């Protein structure tokens with residue numbers, strides 16, 4: 001059965017946003033993504049994909065309803081190919097894949113080429129099809145971090161060298177762009193969607 005799409009839907013570009021089971025900077029990332037969604041409302045549709053652990057952690061942080069309210073349907077991992085995000089990325093249905101926040105687990109998988117979970121598989125398949133992948137790792141820099149527990153208490157954690165080594169490997173991976181913090185996310189959207197319209201309007205101005 002063919003899906004009827006409004007002109008609005010046809011026109012809008014799609015971005016796939018993957019959320020893994022990382023509590024670290026999860027709330028800040030969701031807040032940033034809501035602002036980005038509002039800013040690009042007419043031009044970009046953001047689709048949310050949760051790893052199984054992501055689904056669990058989003059519930060701990062009481063963000064499930066927020067995600068559904070702000071982004072509509074939320075897809076949850078069944079296995080590496082279900083939902084079939086990997087296929088949709090390869091067939092060009094999305095401008096890029098953003099994984100934020102990305103656990104040390106998902107980062108390790110992507111860095112070492114393991115494609116056995118929804119978001120690691122989607123990232124690796126996207127890269128095979130030249131679709132850019134942006135990753136915001138929870139374990140970015142070696143040292144001690146203080147993260148927020150779901151009940152608001154602080155938790156002191158050590159960022160391990162082994163996990164940071166995987167991040168460094170990702171930084172050298174063709175097609176992967178590592179971002180450090182939620183505040184860096186808007187510039188990714190700007191690069192993909194604003195620079196194009198800026199170029200377009202500059203070109204139209206040149207005509208006159």
Ligand SMILES: Cc1cc2nc3c(=O)[nH]c(=O)nc-3n(C[C@H](O)[C@H](O)[C@H](O)COP(=O)(O)O)c2cc1C
Nearest residue numbers: 020021022023024051053054060103104105106138
């Ligand atoms: C409340 C909660 C918070 C967590 N926060 C983190 C985190 O900040 N970073 C991390 O690497 N793992 C974190 N984990 C552990 C991951 O969820 C776990 O390693 C999981 O297997 C990751 O699976 P995924 O990468 O497929 O999402 C957290 C787990 C829970 C229950």
